[in-house]
Amino acid sequence: MSTNGGGPLVEVKSLKKYFPIHAGALNREVARVHAVDDVTFSVNEGETVGLVGESGCGKSTLGRCIVRLLEPTAGDVIFQGRSIGTLGARALRPLRRQMQMVFQDPYASLNPRKRVGTIVSDPLRIHGIGDRASRKQQVENLLEAVGLSPEHYNRFPHEFSGGQRQRIGVARALALRPKLVVADEPVSALDVSIQAQMINLFEDLQEEFNLTYVFIAHDLSVVRHVSDRIAVMYLGKLVELSPAEELYTRPIMPYTEALLSAVPIPDPDLSDQRDRIVLQGDVPSPINPPSGCRFHPRCRYATDVCARIEPPLVDYGNGHLAACHHPLNVDSETLARVAVSPRHTPEAVNETPLPQ
């Protein structure tokens, strides 16, 4: 993948997104879903940041906040040095050209009553780019770039298979030549053989159009394949952020370790040898997240400190950040440097195990 090493294109700063829950006769706010809770990270120009986590961890909400499809509750998103967290709709419009989104469900994200040509050229029309003829030419070029044929211009979405529809969605996202594309589970609805085609397409387009991706997916093997850096989310929190390869060889957060070990490996012998960590129970409710470290009720290393104090996101060097009281795969030297009390190293976990 290309790492053109530019500065940050997007900076997410202490971003929070809470969804209020209203109930009762007065329709008062009774609770809040903490979908994204104080997330900070940045995306450099030309790189791909993968966003992984289980359903309900807030990865889609975060993606939507980045392109301002959702209004953040608190915090800010800086795009190319400009704060966009509080911009109004009118001021936002020129910036919208720079950031586009590809959605998960290719069956729901295309208007069934519009022709492919209209779907892909609408962004151009809305932003007043070119005349009718030049727009048509551009759309035909785009259709070719995503592996469809220009003859598909007058067809309707229902005439296409899932994989082809997803290509239409990609063409639409690319129509305005954006800098940033947020792809929300773009391949998870597709069959394996089609999935591979789409992943390859995403990589080709990144090179051709010099794109920056935020790639949201729950499939860790797909994310590893496309990403330069990976952010792991759990219950609205960013719990680990790491260069892609390092996350897989040296996970620091126990949640990441468990996630990785749950990915099935298509090799019977390796699969048998592997020590699989099966997490107990489900992800807790984001309405009432657990105290301290949000992962502690399911964590096998958890001690009493985990229930009391929320671990900060600590930099373990090499751009590898994690939020954990009991970091894994970290040598004592690094531990001392980041000043995490040695009492909480993994060797000491048996001292005070929490009742599960």
Add this chain to the structure above:
Amino acid sequence: MSEPLLEVKGLKVRFTTEDGVVRAVDGVDFELERGKVLGIVGESGSGKSVTAMTMIGLTRAPNTAFEGEVAYKGQDLLAMSERRLRDVRGNEIAMIFQDPMTSLNPVYRVGDQIVEAILTHDSVGKRVARQRAVELLREVGIPNPNNRANDYPHQFSGGMRQRAMIAMAIACNPDVLIADEPTTALDVTIQAQIIELIDKLKDDFNSSVILITHDLGVVADVADEILVMYAGRVVERGSKRSLFYDPQHPYTWGLLGSIPRLDRPKGSRLASIKGAPPSLINLPQGCKFRPRCPHAFDRCVGEPELANRVEERRHLDRCWLGVDEKRSVRSATIKGEVATA
């Protein structure tokens, strides 16, 4: 080799539609032994779900035509009357469906739905059935089952709903459990829990399991034998080890190459299979994989039989290529080094 519990012979299922005849299943043969897990792998439209649903008579409709036989304990399930089949279905052969969000009835309590399954097949009292339902929920790992049995499906998470479905399926100690993409809608961590559960239940009840999935990783974990389906037919079938370490069909190679692998160094490109699966109304002549196959040659205009071509006697495939030739081009194909021109 012991006597198979269930045997599918030459199964064909055709649906007549406005657009033409859909050949959803077009030649499927397999045997299922007691206590074994058979994995059926294929993409959407390969006929794996229709095969499973036909076995328990869920595809019977005026526009459907069947051929072949599904032999179970000396009876042909395809020819069995609906009334007789109802005793088998759920009682001796049970099925778990893909989507736990839609396969439970939203207006009945979870416990009551399991009680209903028990009362349908067993002549026990309501109290006993209720106790068994709670016991089953405990068995599949629902915490606090006595209270949770009173919950409605919307109060359960996706993983818990799938557990409830499994509880319902094993309510009558079935001989055969058919799981149709049981984990596709679930997160990996929950998937690991469910796969472990199915594996444990198989041992506890000595049931046979047919596990339908598109994920080769899932079958690598639990299956004993694997069928690979493409365009309504079995293109390869073999023991798990034989299929993974000596795959014979180019489609299987394509599937293996298409998945990004956590256990290998990151490659630059995935070896995708070019094109898309064929329309089941208008199938290509000869080998159905020919239009997408990088190794197709003139002989492929005739369709090969599913036959044993390797040393391993129970490993069958449907490909004209010679075994030596396959072994020499295989790894390059899986790695995507063969141009899929």
